[in-house]
Amino acid sequence: EKGGYEHFMLKEIFEQPRSIADCMRGRINATEGRLMLGGIRNYSGALTNAQRIVIIACGTSWHAGLVAEYLFEDICRIPIEVEYASEFRYRNPVIREGDIVIAISQSGETADTLAAIELAKSKGAIVFGVVNTVGSSISRATHEGAYLHAGPEIGVASTKAFTAQLTVLTMIALSVAQQKGTISDVKFRELLVELESIPKKVAKALESDGKIKEISALFKDVHNFLYLGRGYNFPVALEGALKLKEISYIHAEGYPAAEMKHGPIALIDENMPVVFIATRDSSYDKIVSNIQEVKSRKGKVIAIVTEGDVLIPKMADFTIEVPATHEALMPLVSVIPLQLLSYHIAVMRGSNVDQPRNLAKSVTVE
Ligand code: M6R
Secondary structure (H helix, E strand, O other), rough: OOOOOOOOOHHHOOOHHHHHHHHHHOOEEEEOOEOOOOHOOHHHHHOEEEOOOOEEOOOOHHHHHHHHHHHHHHHHOOEEEEEEEEHHHEEEOOOOOOOOEEEEEEOOEEEEHHHHHHHHHHHEEEEEEHHHHHHOHHHHOOEEEEEEEOOOOOOOOOOOHHHHHHHHHHHHHHHHHHHHOOOOOOHHHHHHHHOOHHHHHHHHHHOOHHHHHHHHHHOOOOOEEEEEHHHHHHHHHHHHHHHHHHHOOOEEEEEEHHHHOOOOOHOOOOOOEEEOOOOOOOHHHHEEEEEHHHOOOOOEEEEEEEEEOOOOHHHHHHHEOOOOOOOOOOOHHHHHHHHHHHHHHHOOOOOOOOOOOOOOOOEEEO
8 A cells, every 4th residue: 555665655755746736637727828726716706805815724734824825925915824723713813704714734634723714714704725635624614625636645744735735725826816917927827837847847856865865864863953945945944844853853943044143043063954945046145145154154054956056066065956946836846855854864763754653643632
């Protein structure tokens, strides 16, 4: 059932070119420039006219929400708030009749997310679900929604559900932006074409597995890791750190790279590995200076870079290449090496990667 892989997690990581394609199947046609997302049809007017959208989720799903925030605000011009379901439900949030809530959940059974949905509904919100498990509690509690179609995810560490969540959220944002007229036809088509090419770029990113395994062997005994990214890659830094913590039990923190100066830089010495997600995008020059700041304090830099980058390999101790894509879609590709890094480190440390200690696949208690 693991399809020849040693663990479900590895199988699920390698399945991503297919699961992302499954997620888009029948929904986009880049050649014709068409996007058809059935699950948001009945309430599409409410989405288009929304004054504000609140995204609620936990863990990895919350990270997917953070990526969506950047894209929705950029192309839909709708203010977005991304909240931990557990905080939202207990803080008397301001929700008005007709506000839109998007709940993201792989399992569809997360207790806090479900309770947050009920609270939002009781205040008159329209709730969309972005859920993997068909027929789950969350899929039933929401007004409408789009399934991930990623197939069952068995490993406790979420991998293919994350990339499918990003894919669905991107399709929702594109569809709203098109209806609102806040995106040009040219940009809409460009993003659609790029989205369609993601499965093959993810497949390319997976080819670095051997190199990532070699790097993992050098870092398996460290006690701390820092993950830094900016813009669309900031949530990816959080996700990389979460993946490492939960399966390898190494302490890891994700930060927006610019925040380093406000505290975490004090941690940097020759024993601190820092993973930079430093692909070519609008914050490239800024992140290059952040890498220099870490190197001048003797930190060990592992950089995720765009194919063909010649500058960062001269500064970083290790570089891992991923194919170029539009910056809004880069998280789909740049997260891949981080999933593999955490997997290999965890295996080398002898942990039970599919069922890490203290964790359950569905968190059905708060
Ligand atoms: O099933 P959900 O997406 O609602 O689960 C949310 C979190 O419990 C989940 O993403 C958790 O953080 C994962 N183990 C992360 O890999």
